[in-house]
Amino acid sequence: MIIIDKEKCTGCGACVRDCLNKALEIREGKAEYIRNCFKCMHCIAVCPAAAVSVDDPDYSMDEVFPIDESCHVDADNMLRFIKSRRTIRHFQKRPIEREKIEMLLDAGRFSPTGSNSQNVSYIVIKEHRDEFNALAMKEFRSYKHPDRFSLVFPPPFDLSRIDFEDDEFLFKGADTIILAVCPGDVNAAIAAADMELTANGMGLGMLYVGFFMRLVNVSKPLKEYLGLSDKDHVAVAMGFGYPDVQYYRTVPRKPAKVTWL
């Protein structure tokens, strides 16, 4: 339930204007919550008088904070940050602190989702990481045969370039593996991108593990280990850790293919 504090509401209509669900109206000079919505909470964010709150066990007003200068990132700086991001394939044996993992999950949680569905859930594999990796590699090695391999890993995946002897072929020694489970790919991919940049901001690195994303969704033993049903879809697999590699410069990219209309 969205609550309007009538004492504080000035009737400016900012919440009404920004409400995608048409759930708010100005009545007798004050905003009123007139029908259910998908709780994007723009009304809370946009109210200059801080008159809007939510009363719902799924949400806490305690985590709402005012937007000030500290929330601003200069665009040039942001773009340089994005350009200096690299996929990490060499990790230190140093464990990631719990608070940092919580921050990564927070970055995912605050990413946008279609219709504000917030339908991405996460599996953090840390304590049982080696046991899990062993199972993943066992499953992966069962695709060593060319006929079987191409079923799950079509081109450009190339069997001849895979070192099946490498126990860390999939996760490259990443300390913590986080899986984003979601019926579709888009919401999870957006969350993952935000998590990667947040990781970089904390001195951590990230690897998207495409091989594992394909593998896990066709592997009964892996799904069972993870407590997932056949129908659950692992949309993104990420390996996080402290990088054991340093990059000194950015890389070139192809020009973007753009159509201007």
Ligand SMILES: Cc1cc2nc3c(=O)[nH]c(=O)nc-3n(C[C@H](O)[C@H](O)[C@H](O)COP(=O)(O)O)c2cc1C
């Ligand atoms: C969806 C996706 C899956 C990927 N899977 C793997 C993988 O399984 N193993 C790997 O070493 N790198 C993987 N990568 C990393 C890409 O190879 C990498 O992003 C690309 O070569 C560009 O390098 P950069 O990320 O450092 O810019 C993946 C990247 C994405 C976006």
